[in-house]
């Protein structure tokens with residue numbers, strides 16, 4: 001089985017550095033997602049791994065072999081792109097088998113692989129159709145079929161689902177993950193969609209401006225974001241980042257009367273709290289005023305003012321609160337993330353709030 005090792009990869013276009021000193025490892029048979037906003041260098045990184053563009057510096061190893069300057073065909077990989085690039089005049093079967101024909105794979109072997117791929121993807125009844133006679137999801141499956149019949153140990157995907165509607169995206173995502181696991185593929189998957197990343201990945205590489213912001217398993221990215229950017233990029237609504245200030249006994253929410261939430265000076269610090277970690281409680285930690293309520297069905301998003309800071313709170317269903325109510329907000333000590341505002345880095349500070357007695361954690 002083939003793993004991938006990327007060492008200090010760099011790509012410069014004229015005077016612009018699209019990929020800066022990127023290093024990561026993809027263990028054999030696992031799925032790594034390159035995640036980040038548009039233009040952060042995800043596709044460029046993937047194209048360098050594929051050999052479609054040449055690295056300015058750095059090293060790419062596949063299965064322990066240095067392929068940094070090897071042509072794409074020598075890298076043992078298959079690719080699926082956002083625009084599936086199916087040949088309109090070829091049937092589904094011909095589209096799936098195109099690459100194998102080019103590589104002169106014998107006919108009996110081609111038939112065996114086509115059967116297997118059609119089986120996995122549920123395309124058996126559609127093999128004679130032309131791409132124009134298929135739905136978006138079916139076309140996507142044909143593109144996946146091509147990657148499957150290649151039987152390459154490594155598969156690279158660049159936003160393969162972005163042309164599909166939300167429902168179909170969800171189904172295809174599950175399908176890709178199950179194919180990757182059952183065929184034991186090593187996969188690198190590019191997306192800007194954090195939910196797709198969180199639900200698919202063994203490892204997420206979060207990129208920003210050509211550099212890696214954080215690499216971690218989804219659960220660690222959520223529980224311990226390394227920077228304020230990572231904190232805001234994962235989660236819906238995003239994590240609240242609340243400015244702190246110096247107060248009596250420690251750092252307080254800026255513009256509030258306290259209490260002290262963390263030890264030491266609050267100047268230049270941000271307190272991160274996820275909307276889903278905050279509760280409205282009788283004995284909550286800070287007083288707040290409800291500014292607006294947005295009803296979403298299963299939950300509601302309340303915008304609350306604490307001191308001169310605004311934060312979002314996610315509560316289940318409809319609560320009996322109205323705009324203008326004064327409430328108290330509580331959270332568990334481990335829900336607090338502290339960041340240095342100027343550096344945007346996570347910092348460790350002693351938390352002063354204590355978990356309320358269970359009896360007092362009654363929601364109002």
Ligand SMILES: Nc1ncnc2c1ncn2[C@@H]1O[C@H](COP(=O)(O)OP(=O)(O)O)[C@@H](O)[C@H]1O
Pocket residue numbers: 013016018036037038039040041042043044045
């Ligand atoms: N062929 C190219 N020539 C010049 N600049 C490029 C080229 N390809 C990409 N870029 C630039 O590199 C940056 C990263 O692009 P890309 O990797 O496609 O981002 P992403 O896939 O994360 O949206 C962008 O600013 C883009 O404009």
Ligand SMILES: [Mg+2]
Pocket residue numbers: 042043044
């Ligand atoms: Mg891209």
